[in-house]
Amino acid sequence: MSQTLHQPGGRTSLYEEITDKIVRQIEAGTLPWVQPWAGGPALSLPVNVRTDRTYSGINILLLWDALFAQGYAANRWLTFKQARELGGIVRKGEHGTTIVFADRFTPKADDDTSADDPPRAIPFLRRYTVFNIAQCDGLPGELTLSIPPISHREPVASAEALIAASGASVRRGGAHAFYHARDDYIAVPEQDQFFEPINFYRTVLHEMTHWSGAAHRLNRDFSGRFGSQSYAFEELVAEIGSAFLCAALGIVPTVRHADYIANWLAILKNDSRAVVSAASHASKAADFILALQTRQSEREAEA
Numbered sequence: 001m002s003q004t005l006h007q008p009g010g011r012t013s014l015y016e017e018i019t020d021k022i023v024r025q026i027e028a029g030t031l032p033w034v035q036p037w038a039g040g041p042a043l044s045l046p047v048n049v050r051t052d053r054t055y056s057g058i059n060i061l062l063l064w065d066a067l068f069a070q071g072y073a074a075n076r077w078l079t080f081k082q083a084r085e086l087g088g089i090v091r092k093g094e095h096g097t098t099i100v101f102a103d104r105f106t107p108k109a110d111d112d113t114s115a116d117d118p119p120r121a122i123p124f125l126r127r128y129t130v131f132n133i134a135q136c137d138g139l140p141g142e143l144t145l146s147i148p149p150i151s152h153r154e155p156v157a158s159a160e161a162l163i164a165a166s167g168a169s170v171r172r173g174g175a176h177a178f179y180h181a182r183d184d185y186i187a188v189p190e191q192d193q194f195f196e197p198i199n200f201y202r203t204v205l206h207e208m209t210h211w212s213g214a215a216h217r218l219n220r221d222f223s224g225r226f227g228s229q230s231y232a233f234e235e236l237v238a239e240i241g242s243a244f245l246c247a248a249l250g251i252v253p254t255v256r257h258a259d260y261i262a263n264w265l266a267i268l269k270n271d272s273r274a275v276v277s278a279a280s281h282a283s284k285a286a287d288f289i290l291a292l293q294t295r296q297s298e299r300e301a302e303a
Contacts (some may be wrong), residue, residue, distance in 0.1 A: 014125040015272040033243035054165045058279040059099040066097040077130040088139035096129035155250040159201040165293035179210035198254035209241035212285040232263035241282035
């Protein structure tokens with residue numbers, strides 16, 4: 001099921017719908033990338049059970065929001081059609097969750113169009129509806145089995161392995177955590193300086209998300225100074241990206257830079273596409289970093 005929404009004639013766009021929802025959440029003190037409960041298994045990345053693919057970008061935040069609101073036990077989703085293909089059915093009366101697919105539309109050139117200035121592609125979002133497996137009956141048993149919680153030791157080992165595989169220069173010591181773009185290194189205090197040892201890894205993952213944006217990696221905009229909108233946008237990318245990395249490793253995401261919240265709200269209210277763009281950059285950053293470990297594992301297997 002899909003529906004395209006853009007904004008002819010003043011109709012609210014899907015970009016605005018998503019942004020307004022996230023702005024309301026942030027203003028209420030609930031960040032959509034932070035698990036709102038304590039204890040229990042860590043948040044995971046949402047997966048489509050039919051394709052076994054992990055959702056990406058803004059769809060992760062949209063599905064996490066539904067997971068938090070409805071209290072679903074498993075972060076596994078599928079469309080109405082996919083449920084039927086698997087021999088199941090969505091229960092009558094269940095309401096789905098909106099996710100989106102980014103696409104582009106290029107208008108046809110007309111007689112007044114210059115060859116030197118061809119029509120530009122216009123980005124838009126296409127709406128889809130998915131359902132949690134808890135909203136379905138008749139699915140194969142292996143799809144509905146609960147996922148065992150990750151041991152509290154495994155995330156630490158996974159984080160250490162990811163840091164090592166990335167090849168990032170991580171300098172431990174000092175009183176501040178930051179990514180130094182010019183010299184391409186991450187600085188972070190020693191682990192025993194953190195009130196909770198796991199916060200060391202949350203912090204490194206935040207800075208590694210910045211690290212991924214270097215010109216010779218994903219080439220994000222680092223030109224903004226502290227206090228500027230571009231600086232705050234990069235911090236939003238790193239905040240969301242580190243949450244995605246934490247979820248992939250079984251670490252509960254938390255707020256790393258709450259002092260930027262006012263700046264984030266200003267960005268989102270000024271540009272309805274900003275949160276979709278930030279989540280897209282964050283997802284690409286997380287995928288880039290996780291892929292480095294995958295490639296190292298493949299090289300070790302071939303050796």
